[in-house]
Amino acid sequence: MQLMAKPERTYGLVVGIEKYHESQWNVLGGGQVHDALRFARWLCGCGVPQENIRLCLSSLVENDHLLGECELRVELATEQNLYDIVTNFLSQQSGDLLYIFWAGHGLISAERERRLICADATQQSWLNLDLNSLLLLLGSDRFGIRHHVCIIDACANYFLETHGRPTNLGGRIFPSGKPRTDSQQFVLLAAREGETAKVNTAEKTGYFSQAVREALAQANGSFPPNMLAVAEQVKQQFQTLDKKQLPTYFYYRNGDGDQEKYHYNPFDIPHNIQQSNAIKFVGRDNQLEKLHQLLQLNDVVVISDETGQGGVGKTELAIQYSWQHLEDYPGGCCWLNPQGTELGTQLVEFGMVNFPNFNPPQELSLNGKVAYCWRNWQAGKVLLVFDDVKDWQHIKDYLPAKGSRFKVLITTRINTGLTYPSLPLGELSPDAALELLTQLLGCDRVEKELEFAQKLCQFVGNIPIGLYQVAAYSREPRRVLC
Template sequence: MRVSHRADSLAERTYALVVGVESYDVSSDWRLPGAAHDAVGFARWLTGSGQVPPVNLRLFLSPLAGADLPYTDGLPEHQPATEANIKRALLSDLPSCDGDVLWIYWAGHGYVNRIGDPLLPYADASAASISNLNLGSALRRWRSDSVSRRRFRSQVALIDACRVDQRLAPNLQFEETSYREGPRIDGREQFVLYAARPGEVARNRAARQSGLFTRTLLDRLEGLSVAESIGRLTDIVQEIQSDFEELHRNGQSRQTPSFEIRRGWKDSATFTEPASEDGAPRLDQTAWNQLAILAREQRLPSCAQDAYRWAFEACRCAAPLAGGLPEGGLTEIVRDLDDRQGRPGSPLALLFVRYLAAHAQDRQWGVRLDRWVEDTRLRLGALPVPPAPELPKEPAALHVHLARAPLEGTGYLVRIWRYRGGFTSEWESGTSLLLSTARGEVSERIAALVEKYADADPEGSEPDIERIEFHIPRELIDEEFESWAVPAGPEDSSELMGVLFEVVVRCPDERRGVARQKWRAKWRSFEGQGRGGWGAPGVDGSLPVWLLSEQEVPDNLAGLLQATDFPVCVLAPVDPARLSDVLKAVHTSGVPVAVWRRGGPPESAAGDLATALAASGDQIDLRNLPNTVRKLRIAAGGTQPSDRSWGHPLALLWDDPNRRPEPRQLKSTPDSAVPADRLRP
């Protein structure tokens, strides 16, 4: 049933480019079952309840070999999703059509370039040179006088693809592509909806032959005409975002659909005009003057990275591609956020400072930050600023210190502390122990301490002990602490320590002299980094993680590592003969985090280590690295010692200069906080 003559007219003057790519010439690893099916589903909505004439569609599909496409009767004949076919349609054929509305739908793989333009590879892209549609440049062309000013005043793009930074895939050679972008045409509008934020991956459900985003989108479009869907676009997107928030809470999705509006919908009666001007109010001079005073009072807190990320989440805006903070202090970060603005009525800067205020260790400073937020909000006429979320309770940890016993060549003095907001001494060996004896003694003490604190907290109100940190001399760096057996379960049962806990090693005594200053500076940079990409060593360190290989271990590695605040983490898939030199350079330069494989690298590419540590395949979650390494140890629990995969055992150096027990001479007599009868015989 037709809704109105006006709706009929709009549908008849609506054109669409619909693309679904499942099979790529680049590699069989690029297969993406479901993308062509989703494109057919979207085309069927357009020609069904959308009421768009099939002749107005340009349909390009590259399904997997042997795949059965869904019912396509009534749709135009499709062509392969090749570079020549799509460029001809998008840059020549469609601009010559006499239409009012253009829809672009694309399902396939996706990346973004250094300026944030989406890059959508064609089906016939080759491994040597990946040809792609630069969607950002194409959309700018469609907003310009390259398309007749009386045509296509309204344009909608729906992109079900990942938005992975191409720099995180250095082995892929993307073609540099751009199109003629003439002067902008006033009144031409664009609405672009992405399946994910920049840096995120879009989930594909291969078993269901569908992308999660497209299924959700089609559910919301079901039964709507083109006129109705255009009129409700912003409402539909907010409903989709709410759907994904629910999926996120249920652990079914990590992607967050995001949208961009170019010039709103004010020039077309068919479109809904936003309630207010695009963007949030900018900070005034009074706000900047007051903020400068606050910035001089305290160093930027370590929670600044969390505050920066939360500001975008609370505002439901896409965060920048880079995983870390902008360079500089409080005012520089706020200036970055003020430039990005946020949503109408919700400046990102106010959300950021609200988070800092809630979690400032100096509560008086936090109160002054809160007052700044409220005073600024009232002057600017901004919306109320929500409270910042509570920080999760930090898990407890046990710190095990092994120090060479004075006057003895082979023994070690051992001490154990528990950390939960502060250090508590739990046990000292009193006398020197051989390393073979220390293995059993420390494991027994750890089991007894965990049991003791579990019994003391039956309600589970306090955080569990989840991490074991070994403070060791560099001579013990090859000791596989993660493979020590800890009593667990029945009387004669045990489990590997690296399976039960996050196990890290530390060599704080190696950070002497100038290295101490570098160490603290790099840790501050680390605290400002959430996720990060990796790259090869270089003089101008711009990535937080450096990936070494046997062929890329420079002789001046220590000098390169300390030259700038990056890197803060080194991945060292090198042979044991080179590992000692690499770790010496790590300690000398102040780099606080390093990962390597016990026994040397596997018989595969060095990049496999970085790929294993990057949960989403594009960036490494640096601050969650101990947990990531533990999961890899658990997953590889069944591998044999001869297995040369990137699994078990991985070693992790994790050296936090702010988390160290007070150094003092170990006692000469035992001072155990765990009674002997609590230890297993």
């Protein structure tokens, strides 16, 4: 992606938030302000006028000195101020290119919208900006700057309820207008859905922001740099790091009314993935990686229970995999329950809800409508999840043709009758079981009764469901572990 832009007609909105009104959300040691200042300096070094750069920071006390050393005017990183800058200042400018850099907390709402948490957010008022609506505004006729590059170093967690987050986040939705036909937009995100953006606390920088800086530095002074090349270099660097975080990007070009996507927009991928009920997912990283490898090599993969007793986390592993690899399946992820409504009906309803112009003829039989699904499903690789299969006969008529673009993941307690590659799950390791129990009961409580806690893990066979049951029992009034 090579844009044409003059530095003097380039603008920047640079945000770094490490201190929040809700002090427990503060980033230990910081780093976000450092990263924002470094990006602002990069813009200045490229010849972008200082008056074109709006710098919004919220620093920890230990990093306040950085603000005094900055030559740019520093503004508040509050929801209202950021909204005003976008709608009242930037939208009125006539320019070639806008850079938006954000380093701070982010999350995925219950509606799968990426939200950016502002500095004045609290537990009672989750003040945030809706990234998707911001992108729509930038690409509309209500925004004067033609092209846009957004670099977002923020988490993309989706487990709202497990951290006491409200289902309805509220937040600022930006106005929009008619799409422009001469606008290009590139968005580079630090993490895929379900992932967290890691911070190098020793160096006070986000790993993603650092990788972006290094990629920009190798652009050989060309301005603006080719963002596709930058993004690919960033992704390659992360593949060498063990951070369980993979940057992703998408790109729009609205020339002649067409839309061109170099990477699938995660906002557009249809799914009905279950929300996780796990307090923390532990001890299964190797199985997640193995599962992904199996699905790349096979049409159908089974997650089975080698204990035969249940509760080992088959469904949870499928949920985690579906969320973490959703972008690998641009055709969508359809979650099917063999114990619920007839499977064929579930497939047809998924298509009718999620795909435009998806209307199976009413005169078709149910089998005919299922065949219609396979022929008219949204383009791209698809993941089908059959969860908790108790009888192979119940699902065999609803499997897509072998060698198609559909991948099938089956969870079952009993593997009888299934000849597909299997990933058996058993007990957690003793360390992982103790880690999960600690998350459930709290570090102080487990440390006081560590030896007995270890024996409890052994007593339930280091099985996740057993640990949840023990924790629920121990949380009752006046209960102690022993």
